[in-house]
Amino acid sequence: MSDSIFVNRYTSIKEALKKLNISAEGVLLVLDEDKRLIGTLTDGDIRRAILAGKELKDSIEGVFNPKPSVLYEDNFDAEEARALFLNKRFSLIPILTRDREVLRYITWTEFFSGEVFPRKTRKKVNVPLVIMAGGKGTRMKPFTSVLPKPLIPIGEKTVLEHIIDEFLQNGITQYYFTLNYRGEMIRAYFDGIERSYDVKYIWEKEFLGTAGSLRFFLDDAPECFFVSNCDIIVKADFSDVLDFHRSSGSWLTIISALQHNILPYGVVHFSNGGKVERIQEKPEYSFTINTGVYILDKRCLSYIPENRVFHMTDLIQTLMDDHKPVFTYPINEGEYIDIGQWEEYRNALDRLNIAENYDKK
Numbered sequence: 202m203s204d205s206i207f208v209n210r211y212t213s214i215k216e217a218l219k220k221l222n223i224s225a226e227g228v229l230l231v232l233d234e235d236k237r238l239i240g241t242l243t244d245g246d247i248r249r250a251i252l253a254g255k256e257l258k259d260s261i262e263g264v265f266n267p268k269p270s271v272l273y274e275d276n277f278d279a280e281e282a283r284a285l286f287l288n289k290r291f292s293l294i295p296i297l298t299r300d301r302e303v304l305r306y307i308t309w310t311e312f313f314s315g316e317v318f319p320r321k322t323r324k325k326v327n328v329p330l331v332i333m334a335g336g337k338g339t340r341m342k343p344f345t346s347v348l349p350k351p352l353i354p355i356g357e358k359t360v361l362e363h364i365i366d367e368f369l370q371n372g373i374t375q376y377y378f379t380l381n382y383r384g385e386m387i388r389a390y391f392d393g394i395e396r397s398y399d400v401k402y403i404w405e406k407e408f409l410g411t412a413g414s415l416r417f418f419l420d421d422a423p424e425c426f427f428v429s430n431c432d433i434i435v436k437a438d439f440s441d442v443l444d445f446h447r448s449s450g451s452w453l454t455i456i457s458a459l460q461h462n463i464l465p466y467g468v469v470h471f472s473n474g475g476k477v478e479r480i481q482e483k484p485e486y487s488f489t490i491n492t493g494v495y496i497l498d499k500r501c502l503s504y505i506p507e508n509r510v511f512h513m514t515d516l517i518q519t520l521m522d523d524h525k526p527v528f529t530y531p532i533n534e535g536e537y538i539d540i541g542q543w544e545e546y547r548n549a550l551d552r553l554n555i556a557e558n559y560d561k562k
Contacts, residue, residue: 206230206306208261210239214247215257215487218459221247222535226293226308231265237301240265244533245441251531257459257487271295274304286312324440325372330427332364335381335405335414349383351431352390353540359390360540363434365398368427371439374398377421379414381405413511415502422499428513430493434538442530446496451528452520453501456494458537462486489529492537501525 205220208229220229221244231240242265250264251257270285272278274296285291286309295306334351351361358366365376380387380402391400401421405414415428425446427439435456446454468481495513504519505511520527 207232207303208242209233210262210265211260213257214250214255214259214261214264215461217242217261218244218247218257218533219461222533228293229265230295230303230306231261232303236303238269238271238295238297238303239301240267241269241295242266244536247533248531251459269295271297271301273297273299275299282307282312323371323438326440326443328373328423328426328443329375329377330365330368330373330429331377331379331403331415331418332361332429332431333411333414334361334378334387334431335384335408336411336431337382337408349387351378351387355540360431360434361387361391364429364431367434367436368439369398373427373439376400377403377418379403379405379417381408381414407508408510409508410510410512410515412505412513412516413509415497416505416507416511419499419502422502425496425498428495428497432540433493434540435492435494435532436536436538437530437532443496445530446528449528450526451496452498452525453517453527454496455517455527455529456492457489457529457531458492458534459531460488460490460534462488489531492532 205223206226206229208217208220208231210231210233212231217229221227221242227243229242230238231242233239242261246264246266247261250259255264270289270291272282272285272294275298277296282294285294291309293306293308296304298304332351334349336350352359355363361378368376374397376398378384378387378391378400381404384402384404388402403414403417405417409416411430418426425443429435435458437456442454442456445451463483463485465483468484469477470479470481471477493513501516501520504516504523517527
């Protein structure tokens with residue numbers, strides 16, 4: 202068993218997020234001072250805690266689930282494990298001694314490996330996704346002097362197809378592309394491939410920013426819908442995001458990502474006159490950033506002016522100025538991939554395990 206899956210009650214939320222980002226199972230096991238299991242921790246537990254006011258520096262005490270489902274080694278029953286996996290949709294089940302010492306754990310993948318069994322599926326949702334695909338992609342020149350950014354290849358697929366793949370896991374089959382720069386190339390590509398989903402196109406004659414062209418969606422828009430930039434991939438359970446959006450009464454929900462950054466320098470703190478008080482070596486900062494994926498209610502669209510440059514940040518600020526509820530749904534940094542610049546593009550290849558596979562061809 203890897204130690205990376207274990208934490209204690211005094212572990213900070215920030216450190217737990219780092220371990221969750223490393224763990225492939227999406228769950229941590231919380232042990233007491235005697236190495237006995239006292240709970241489990243998921244990113245959902247942390248998300249609820251942060252939304253309730255907890256800070257990243259706070260401990261996970263009161264955040265983790267103190268009553269997890271477990272199995273005991275002395276009477277382990279495979280059928281009971283199967284029922285827990287299928288009914289509770291667990292990623293992992295701890296196997297304990299009667300003193301609650303963790304002997305091992307079994308994962309969904311391990312348990313069902315070798316069996317003809319479908320992988321875990323997300324709950325289906327029936328709302329469309331609008332992808333803002335009309336920009337020039339200037340940060341990716343000279344590549345985008347030839348191809349539009351949404352058609353940049355990531356392995357064997359375009360960026361747009363990778364984005365759509367994530368939403369297909371929630372059964373979303375209706376997609377709208379807002380098009381401008383080299384839009385005919387995007388349309389020709391998607392009209393020429395085999396696909397299991399429907400694509401419609403929203404055309405803007407002038408560049409209208411990251412939200413302006415949504416005004417053209419006013420007549421077709423359902424009660425609510427997802428919106429995504431064309432240069433990021435978010436790996437989330439979008440049914441849970443939608444449930445959060447509706448239950449919170451939000452008009453617009455921002456999917457945000459918790460990011461940890463270490464400044465590679467010593468920071469000098471000094472008082473008036475230049476007297477050095479202390480040097481902070483390579484400080485770490487944590488931020489919650491906007492991923493560029495949202496849920497919007499249709500009523501937001503009336504706040505977008507016609508035929509004028511208008512960005513999503515403008516829409517958000519306008520809604521808040523008018524006292525309309527705007528909420529955020531935070532995800533861990535490992536669930537957010539940015540490919541908007543060349544450095545991020547290479548990182549995306551690495552994180553999607555594409556670069557290594559490509560090099561072997």
